[in-house]
Amino acid sequence: MxxxxxxxxxxxxxxxxxxxxxxxxxxxxxxxxxxxxxxxxxxxxxxxxxxxxxxxxxxxxxxxxxxxxxxxxxxxxxxxxxxxxxxxxxxxxxxxxxxxxxxxxxxxxxGKAVYVIEDGCILTQNFDQEDLSLDELFSELRVEGIEQLGQVRVAIREHSGQLSLFQFEPGDVRKGLPILPKIFDQQSKDIGQPGEYACCNCGHVQQFNAPALEPLCPTCGQKIWVEAVL
Known part of the structure; x- marks a missing residue:
């Protein structure tokens, strides 16, 4: 006992x-x-x-x-x-x-600071090495008031996991990949109308002068597009 x-x-x-x-x-x-x-x-x-x-x-x-x-x-x-x-x-x-x-x-x-976005495009090689999804990246950007990647000059993921964001001056903003959910979800593999479209994987913007079936992104090789917005 x-x-x-x-x-x-x-x-x-x-x-x-x-x-x-x-x-x-x-x-x-x-x-x-x-x-x-x-x-x-x-x-x-x-x-x-x-x-x-x-x-x-x-x-x-x-x-x-x-x-x-x-x-x-x-x-x-x-x-x-x-x-x-x-x-x-x-x-x-x-x-x-x-x-x-x-x-x-x-x-x-x-860890160390890693560039994940530069000149409105996602640096896929760097991004793929980070334990971060596109949804999480877009969420952090939206919190900072970003609507499309053409507003972003540089985004750096710090060793703490936080995102440091540097935007273009208003006059330098270009068309880019929309990250607002309702617009981003309007993506497609086919280009139905001529215009500027953004790759949904890396944000590369390309001008299409005619409809195209499943065109590949010259930057990352993916083939899902959405109309670029300003």
Whole structure:
């Protein structure tokens, strides 16, 4: 039969039944899990890392777990939680120190800024490497007041996952791929009437002087078009 818990038993609160050397194992476990969490977040991509840096997320996850257990479980000693806090903060400081001074490490863990739109066209080679769908890209652009890609001079996806947007001056805006859902959904493989049409995959705008059956986009090789708008 389990003995009842004696309130304010300081030996149990601080170390419980563990020997003092067990705190060294706690420190090792903490370093190991810090690396595991950091690797998992780095692999998961920018979609999971918004606003906070990858190091701040690891810090929050590690400290949150360390703080929660000793609050609820009487057999989790406070000394172990303190060791976890000290080691996590030390790992955080060391990781950010190395990252700030080593570009390769920084780009490996945090990623780097990637151009996804330039001169009104999606840079498909760069875009395909990002964990981002066209719907998500268009949604972020619409939030910034963009109605068609001809308004966009440059769009850069930052290492944080956020989109930095630079627009053409009003007089420089050209026809482009419409991203408002009702207009974008009017897409077709065939060109029925002469005019300017935008590729629904990359945004390339092409003039057609006559109807055409399933023409290929010269930029990306796709064949779904929608009438370009200004």
């Amino acid at each position: 389990q003995e009842p818990v004696e309130p304010f038993d300081w030996e149990r609160i601080v170390l419980d039944q563990f020997p003092g050397t067990y705190l060294g194992e706690v420190a090792f476990r903490t370093v190991f899990m810090f690396v595991v969490i950091l690797t998992a977040l780095a692999v998961s991509g920018k979609r999971e890392v918004r606003q906070l840096s990858i190091y701040e997320l690891v810090l929050l996850i590690g400290l949150g777990s360390a703080a929660g257990d000793p609050m609820f479980y009487h057999d989790v000693p406070l000394a172990s939680a303190v060791v976890v806090f000290v080691v996590v903060m030390s790992c955080y400081k060391l990781a950010t120190y190395i990252s700030d001074r080593n570009r390769r490490v920084r780009e490996t863990l945090e």
